[in-house]
Amino acid sequence: MRTVRFPAPSKEYDVVIGNGAVSVLGTEAKKLCPGALKALIVTETNVAPLYLDRVKNELEGAGIEVTDYVFEAGEKSKGIETIAAMWNRMAEAGFTRTDFVVGLGGGVTTDMAGFAAATFLRGISVIQIPTSLLAMVDASIGGKTGIDIAKGKNQVGAFWQPSIVIEDISFLKTLPDEVFTEGMGEVVKHAFIVDPELLEKLERANGSIREDEALLEDIVAMNVSDKASVVKEDENDNGRRQILNYGHTIGHVIERDSGYTKPHGICVAKGMGIMIDACVRAGFLDAGTAERMKDLMKLYKLPVSDDITPEAIVAGAMNDKKKRGGSISVILVNKPGQAEIKKMSPEELLRFLSK
Numbered sequence: 001m002r003t004v005r006f007p008a009p010s011k012e013y014d015v016v017i018g019n020g021a022v023s024v025l026g027t028e029a030k031k032l033c034p035g036a037l038k039a040l041i042v043t044e045t046n047v048a049p050l051y052l053d054r055v056k057n058e059l060e061g062a063g064i065e066v067t068d069y070v071f072e073a074g075e076k077s078k079g080i081e082t083i084a085a086m087w088n089r090m091a092e093a094g095f096t097r098t099d100f101v102v103g104l105g106g107g108v109t110t111d112m113a114g115f116a117a118a119t120f121l122r123g124i125s126v127i128q129i130p131t132s133l134l135a136m137v138d139a140s141i142g143g144k145t146g147i148d149i150a151k152g153k154n155q156v157g158a159f160w161q162p163s164i165v166i167e168d169i170s171f172l173k174t175l176p177d178e179v180f181t182e183g184m185g186e187v188v189k190h191a192f193i194v195d196p197e198l199l200e201k202l203e204r205a206n207g208s209i210r211e212d213e214a215l216l217e218d219i220v221a222m223n224v225s226d227k228a229s230v231v232k233e234d235e236n237d238n239g240r241r242q243i244l245n246y247g248h249t250i251g252h253v254i255e256r257d258s259g260y261t262k263p264h265g266i267c268v269a270k271g272m273g274i275m276i277d278a279c280v281r282a283g284f285l286d287a288g289t290a291e292r293m294k295d296l297m298k299l300y301k302l303p304v305s306d307d308i309t310p311e312a313i314v315a316g317a318m319n320d321k322k323k324r325g326g327s328i329s330v331i332l333v334n335k336p337g338q339a340e341i342k343k344m345s346p347e348e349l350l351r352f353l354s355k
């Protein structure tokens with residue numbers, strides 16, 4: 001078990017990572033949420049039967065009264081009605097500003113638990129317990145919380161940092177293979193944009209990291225540090241944090257065009273593959289490195305291309321909330337560990353992506 005400090009400018013907190021890490025919950029909650037009498041555990045129908053009792057026992061053991069709210073698993077629940085139900089549950093249970101929320105689940109859960117906490121009584125504490133690989137390495141850390149609306153994903157939300165993030169590696173055992181692979185999309189992304197050492201480690205592991213708990217703990221911890229190194233410089237996503245969107249400008253368009261039926265991490269991988277090819281054509285990336293990057297993605301069963309047209313990408317990117325003014329921020333990797341943000345006009349992006 002180990003602790004990585006997450007130094008977000010607005011709030012520094014610990015990310016505790018390891019097999020059995022959930023056992024620190026009771027003590028840490030008492031310490032970090034002084035005066036708390038009540039907690040709302042937010043979780044969903046797949047995760048509740050597996051881990052809800054365990055988490056509840058930890059809190060009750062520390063003398064905290066627990067209420068839970070279990071929603072139907074899946075992105076389709078990530079809306080305002082689910083949040084309203086959480087607000088009502090807390091109000092009915094008589095929560096005050098010193099009480100707190102626990103998010104137990106994948107990124108859908110941690111995004112919503114964070115948003116409910118950010119908004120209830122103008123903000124109460126949240127403790128995140130991510131259970132998917134994607135939520136451990138990405139969604140539950142860094143303080144972005146939110147929900148979807150009809151017009152698009154994550155269009156409403158708040159920056160709200162957790163008090164602590166507890167990542168119990170043993171929870172990953174029950175994660176379906178395809179959901180694990182999806183999380184690898186963000187892991188590989190971190191390796192490409194900031195962490196050549198992680199890239200080498202993933203190459204050496206030769207595609208099998210699930211079975212080796214110590215290795216998995218290492219890899220998760222490296223990813224948390226990677227994200228921390230970016231967020232500490234730009235918590236509110238106005239500058240360098242945008243490099244975390246590598247593969248996402250294109251990935252989001254593919255995801256949206258599929259009506260959100262294609263998983264996020266898979267779409268990001270496709271976006272990275274398309275960017276790698278475009279960078280080689282434009283002379284930003286040498287062919288050998290590009291080959292190495294795509295080989296790594298294939299090793300972890302990620303796709304490296306998609307048949308979306310450059311025209312469809314540009315049209316979709318122009319609707320994305322990440323576009324600023326008339327230009328689109330495109331993230332390029334010229335060498336593992338070196339990402340750069342380049343603003344392109346729609347015409348420039350079209351030229352860049354066209355063969």
Ligand SMILES: NC(=O)c1ccc[n+]([C@@H]2O[C@H](COP(=O)([O-])OP(=O)(O)OC[C@H]3O[C@@H](n4cnc5c(N)ncnc54)[C@H](O)[C@@H]3O)[C@@H](O)[C@H]2O)c1
Nearest residue numbers: 046073106107108109131132134135138139144171174175
């Ligand atoms: N806030 C951020 O910075 C950020 C970053 C990336 C993604 N996200 C958000 O995260 C969401 C995607 O996260 P996700 O892939 O974790 O989705 P998810 O929460 O839907 O979880 C994926 C699937 O795995 C299941 N699951 C989770 N943990 C499990 C476990 N231990 N055992 C068995 N099944 C388990 C879930 O029930 C679900 O079916 C999206 O809504 C995305 O917008 C947020």
Ligand SMILES: [Zn+2]
Nearest residue numbers: 186248264268
């Ligand atoms: Zn992502």
